[in-house]
Amino acid sequence: MTTIDTETDVTTLINVFTVVPERQDELVDLLADATEETMRHLPGFVSANIHRSRDGERVVNYAQWESEADYEAIFERPDVREHMDGALELATADYHLYDVALTDER
């Protein structure tokens, strides 16, 4: 279970993939495999949360890393670049690093 709050000191990556609906399942499977085979074992990994849009047109990875430096370091790994290249054959990606400004719950 992943938690979102303003107190925990994490670097949040939100990566929005735009995909054609016929390839959404394939992209979800690729990102799930990348997470389980590679990402979760890397230094600074906190969580990854793969979301599929109901309209088939987006996949979002909401991920948390201990620091921006930990996140930047993963791109030096050939296995990470291979996963990324695979995703970019299926979709375009818009990724940014975030801080949580506000959380509000019922």
Next chain:
Amino acid sequence: MTTIDTETDVTTLINVFTVVPERQDELVDLLADATEETMRHLPGFVSANIHRSRDGERVVNYAQWESEADYEAIFERPDVREHMDGALELATADYHLYDVALTDER
């Protein structure tokens, strides 16, 4: 504290706002006010989580509703439409409804 998992039956809205960095603070404040004044009091509201990108170019609302119908119903309210119109004077919005496909944590 908001939680993300594949077991809880919620409808997830991810709304990605593209904004110029000089207006990011204003947009965050507007969304925070909309959440606290209006959204949190509406039927089916579970959570809202406003994120600001470190590069200043995005604001993301990661929100949870009990059902898609609860989410759709909010647009019938003039106060909600007024908040939305205010946000769209500052930014463009790309919003979709999602299900959580996978969560993985350290």
